[in-house]
Amino acid sequence: MHLATQKLWTKDFLIISLVNLFLTLIFFLLMVTIGVHAVSAYGASTSEAGFPLVHPLRARARHGTVEHGDRHDCRASHPSGP
Numbered sequence: 001m002h003l004a005t006q007k008l009w010t011k012d013f014l015i016i017s018l019v020n021l022f023l024t025l026i027f028f029l030l031m032v033t034i035g036v037h038a039v040s041a042y043g044a045s046t047s048e049a050g051f052p053l054v055h056p057l058r059a060r061a062r063h064g065t066v067e068h069g070d071r072h073d074c075r076a077s078h079p080s081g082p
Helices: 011-042 046-063 071-077
Strands: none
Touching: 011 046
């Protein structure tokens, strides 16, 4: 059996990887600076300014996993059906 070889580093792969890198970088830079801006511009306390940092991380940790029991159950509860 002969397997066809395909390139990994294609033009599309590089473009998608760079876009993903820049979006991730922008997200993390925004998350770091939003607390400082909230304290200086709005007079928020440090705990209020830190809330936008903690909430997405908590939500990701809570809902970020795929395994919620049997795969069949997850697909059956999806609106598109099994």
